[in-house]
Amino acid sequence: MRTTLWTAAILAAPVLSLLHQHPDELPDLSWDFVIVGGGAAGGVLANRLTEVREFNVLLLEAGPDTGDIFNFSMPFPVSTLSPFTPYDWNYTTVPETSTNNRVLGYPLGHVLGGSTSINSLLYTRGPSDDWNWLAEELEDDSWSWKNMQRFFQKNERWVHNDSTSGRFDPAHHSTSGMNFVSLPQAPESIDEMIIQTSKDHPEEYPFNVDMNSGRPLGLGWAQSTMAHGRRSTARTSYLSNEVLARPNLHILVNVFVTRLAPPSDGHTFSQVEFAYGPDKAHLATLTATHDLILSAGSINTPRILLHSGIGHPTTLASVGIPQVLPLPSVGQNLSDHTLVRLNFLVNSTDTWERFSNNQTLEEEYVKMWKETKQGPLGNGVFNHILFAKLSEEANDSSGEPNVEVLFNNGILPPWQPETGNYLSVIPILLTPTSRGHVIINSTSPLSPPLISPSFLSTEYDMKALRYAIRLAIGFVKRAPWEGYILSPFGFPESFMVDDSPRPASDSNELEADGIMDEWVRANAGTTAHPAGTCALSKLGADYGCVDLDFRVKGVKGVRVVDASVFPRIPRAHTQAPVYVVAEKAAEVIKVEYGYGRGGRAPVVHSGVGFGASGEEL
Numbered sequence: 087m088r089t090t091l092w093t094a095a096i097l098a099a100p101v102l103s104l105l106h107q108h109p110d111e112l113p114d115l116s117w118d119f120v121i122v123g124g125g126a127a128g129g130v131l132a133n134r135l136t137e138v139r140e141f142n143v144l145l146l147e148a149g150p151d152t153g154d155i156f157n158f159s160m161p162f163p164v165s166t167l168s169p170f171t172p173y174d175w176n177y178t179t180v181p182e183t184s185t186n187n188r189v190l191g192y193p194l195g196h197v198l199g200g201s202t203s204i205n206s207l208l209y210t211r212g213p214s215d216d217w218n219w220l221a222e223e224l225e226d227d228s229w230s231w232k233n234m235q236r237f238f239q240k241n242e243r244w245v246h247n248d249s250t251s252g253r254f255d256p257a258h259h260s261t262s263g264m265n266f267v268s269l270p271q272a273p274e275s276i277d278e279m280i281i282q283t284s285k286d287h288p289e290e291y292p293f294n295v296d297m298n299s300g301r302p303l304g305l306g307w308a309q310s311t312m313a314h315g316r317r318s319t320a321r322t323s324y325l326s327n328e329v330l331a332r333p334n335l336h337i338l339v340n341v342f343v344t345r346l347a348p349p350s351d352g353h354t355f356s357q358v359e360f361a362y363g364p365d366k367a368h369l370a371t372l373t374a375t376h377d378l379i380l381s382a383g384s385i386n387t388p389r390i391l392l393h394s395g396i397g398h399p400t401t402l403a404s405v406g407i408p409q410v411l412p413l414p415s416v417g418q419n420l421s422d423h424t425l426v427r428l429n430f431l432v433n434s435t436d437t438w439e440r441f442s443n444n445q446t447l448e449e450e451y452v453k454m455w456k457e458t459k460q461g462p463l464g465n466g467v468f469n470h471i472l473f474a475k476l477s478e479e480a481n482d483s484s485g486e487p488n489v490e491v492l493f494n495n496g497i498l499p500p501w502q503p504e505t506g507n508y509l510s511v512i513p514i515l516l517t518p519t520s521r522g523h524v525i526i527n528s529t530s531p532l533s534p535p536l537i538s539p540s541f542l543s544t545e546y547d548m549k550a551l552r553y554a555i556r557l558a559i560g561f562v563k564r565a566p567w568e569g570y571i572l573s574p575f576g577f578p579e580s581f582m583v584d585d586s587p588r589p590a591s592d593s594n595e596l597e598a599d600g601i602m603d604e605w606v607r608a609n610a611g612t613t614a615h616p617a618g619t620c621a622l623s624k625l626g627a628d629y630g631c632v633d634l635d636f637r638v639k640g641v642k643g644v645r646v647v648d649a650s651v652f653p654r655i656p657r658a659h660t661q662a663p664v665y666v667v668a669e670k671a672a673e674v675i676k677v678e679y680g681y682g683r684g685g686r687a688p689v690v691h692s693g694v695g696f697g698a699s700g701e702e703l
């Protein structure tokens with residue numbers, strides 16, 4: 087059963103001369119930029135900086151290249167890629183009382199393409215107000231929604247794969263960017279019930295024709311990083327084989343960056359140290375003449391900085407790492423969207439279980455996908471999103487959601503029970519007030535970091551998630567679902583009775599709330615959207631790690647560009663925000679060195695990735 091889809095399968099490996107597997111293969115070049123991490127941000131930077139022929143760029147990636155494994159291009163089998171696979175960092179959280187002292191899996195991509203290679207594909211820009219808030223916070227209008235649009239345009243390559251009208255608004259989309267974005271390619275049997283519920287109750291679940299307009303509130307068709315039946319990732323777009331052919335871009339995979347080598351003058355970093363080989367037993371260093379750029383993500387970037395002596399003096403002293411720069415915000419402010427899964431047994435055979443529990447049909451679908459890129463495996467796992475506000479804030483005219491609900495037409499394989507058919511509804515908290523941290527507790531850079539997301543550690547977060555759960559249950563109890571839902575599966579029956587969304591401040595229903603809270607603390611997990619651990623902040627701010635040019639405050643030669651730079655987590659699935667922040671950073675860096683917008687020389691390369699016709703990588 088698990089030999090087809092659920093085990094990664096190898097196709098012919100492409101030969102990519104500038105993608106190196108071992109440090110000995112590197113040419114004897116002087117590197118202008120060394121980028122750490124080949125994920126969303128690192129991919130953008132490697133691409134955009136090597137548009138300048140004069141720049142030699144080296145990208146270091148801890149994971150392997152997966153361009154040859156078909157599960158990485160098939161959109162559906164996201165749950166075969168993480169958690170706890172060779173393509174995941176296999177991190178877990180520390181036990182925390184707010185989640186019943188459970189140790190939670192914390193998936194992050196450990197492959198070229200980073201988390202974009204293993205993510206769930208949803209493409210959401212977030213509300214315009216989030217970007218406008220950022221512009222105000224940073225006192226820099228270039229971060230406003232309006233001014234960030236050109237970076238979204240550089241990132242998005244909309245593919246109109248659905249002739250049904252009214253499912254998106256072309257006015258908000260770019261067809262010339264790097265990552266393919268499209269509507270669902272295959273219908274799900276629950277689509278009609280979802281849409282009908284919105285039609286029947288437009289005040290509660292208003293239909294939103296395009297959630298990427300800057301006003302995401304309501305129910306709409308999901309937009310995802312896929313097209314032509316394939317995933318679109320940082321690997322297939324910014325780091326496509328075409329881009330990897332550039333003579334000034336080299337990528338070294340399977341190398342683990344341990345730290346920045348201590349600066350000889352005490353503040354100018356130019357060398358990065360990395361471990362490689364079996365058991366990472368060998369150490370080497372490389373030099374960047376312009377900048378070292380950390381794009382290792384919100385957990386690993388602070389991990390590297392702390393091992394380099396940049397962080398909170400108390401943390402560094404307690405571990406015994408010599409302090410190079412006191413920067414207390416490193417690793418703090420960890421923010422993430424927490425979720426729960428509400429599974430229901432349903433009265434239908436037309437759910438994912440029809441093939442996830444039927445090897446013959448599953449093999450047929452794999453064959454169909456290989457031959458035509460069609461069928462259920464050529465689609466992502468979400469066809470709709472519901473963004474909603476807490477009712478007590480409904481008077482706020484900004485159109486900002488606080489919570490989100492997603493719908494799966496089954497339990498994500500391979501976690502489905504062997505019998506039965508299911509609906510899985512996923513309430514998510516978008517505006518957490520809990521803040522966690524990432525620290526280290528060893529001088530060995532190979533020891534995993536301690537991740538404390540502190541999920542649901544504030545009363546507001548608990549109330550808001552409770553609200554989202556009631557909203558989700560209320561949604562699937564409307565008339566279009568009559569006769570469909572048989573029973574809750576894995577959560578208390580009492581939630582079904584008590585389904586009315588209520589203001590987050592309402593404390594009358596203490597008993598029902600208490601039962602729900604207990605279940606939530608025992609079941610909540612991560613959306614894998616960590617952000618904020620090395621935040622941007624304006625000059626003179628009393629928090630933050632990087633200036634508006636992405637340079638680490640107080641030292642020279644090192645920048646941070648990845649999800650860790652958001653001072654506040656966007657109300658969005660985070661890949662689109664990270665892609666555009668990296669596009670912006672690439673421009674800032676190019677301009678600083680005299681290239682690009684207003685600079686002295688035009689860019690010289692371009693390249694999109696697997697083409698509009700859908701050819702291989």
Ligand SMILES: Cc1cc2nc3c(=O)[nH]c(=O)nc-3n(C[C@H](O)[C@H](O)[C@H](O)COP(=O)(O)OP(=O)(O)OC[C@H]3O[C@@H](n4cnc5c(N)ncnc54)[C@H](O)[C@@H]3O)c2cc1C
Binds near residue numbers: 193341381
């Ligand atoms: C399971 C999962 C599902 C998700 N679903 C969605 C979704 O549906 N929609 C959405 O918008 N977002 C989703 N996300 C989040 C989104 O993918 C991330 O926010 C985004 O990729 C973050 O970009 P980044 O550049 O900060 O980090 P990443 O993309 O994670 O890239 C970091 C890279 O750095 C490498 N690296 C780290 N440390 C080192 C080191 N020491 N040495 C060398 N290399 C190193 C990593 O291996 C990785 O390749 C999901 C994430 C996960 C894990």
